[in-house]
Amino acid sequence: MKVIKLEEPELEFGTNSHIDIRFGIMNYCPLDFESDNAAKTIRVGIVGSASSIEGIRDWLEKCRCDIPAKNSRQSNLFPRFPGFNPDLAFHSELITDSSLERQLSSSKIDSVVKIPVLDNLRIEAVRSIVEEVNFLLEKKPPDV
Numbered sequence: 523m524k525v526i527k528l529e530e531p532e533l534e535f536g537t538n539s540h541i542d543i544r545f546g547i548m549n550y551c552p553l554d555f556e557s558d559n560a561a562k563t564i565r566v567g568i569v570g571s572a573s574s575i576e577g578i579r580d581w582l583e584k585c586r587c588d589i590p591a592k593n594s595r596q597s598n599l600f601p602r603f604p605g606f607n608p609d610l611a612f613h614s615e616l617i618t619d620s621s622l623e624r625q626l627s628s629s630k631i632d633s634v635v636k637i638p639v640l641d642n643l644r645i646e647a648v649r650s651i652v653e654e655v656n657f658l659l660e661k662k663p664p665d666v
Contacts, residue, residue, distance in 0.1 A: 548604045548611050555613040562608065565617045567664030569624045569654040571631055579618055582606075586616070622664045624654035 532539040536551035554560040566582065568575050585606050592600035604611040630650055637643040658664060 542598070544601055548601070551611065551613055561614050561665065563615050563617050564666055565622055565664040566666050567622045567624075567655070567658045568618065569651050569658070570626060571628065572625055575623050575625060582616055582618060621662050622658065624658055626650060626654065 530541055532541050533543060533546050534553055535546040535549075536553055536555045538546075538550040540546035540550060552560065568578050570578070585603070587605045587607075589603040589605070591597065591602040594600045606612050606614070606616055608615050634643060634646050634650060637646055
């Protein structure tokens, strides 16, 4: 057997190239960040229980700011996150608002989790979520 090692190619970013997507975006921006077609705002649709919607909104809010690197002897494995905001890295903003959210009622969730056959439970859970996603898509389509 003959082993050939292929060098990993560098990825192209807005102002330079890098082998690692995390460092490339953090330091050199997305490839199209100066383009008129680049997404400057991304509307985020959320479907879930009241607490999961609140949790996702809180998490996305934290992601707007710098998140320090994890303490590790392998610093490249857990780098800092520069924040998702218009001024850094991604040069875009995540938009959340109540018109982009669909809450699954607690009674609906309770009825789904009581389904005894696991495959049927999964099918009904997905059906319930897809129904709410379709409502969002018809009313005010999010980007994500």
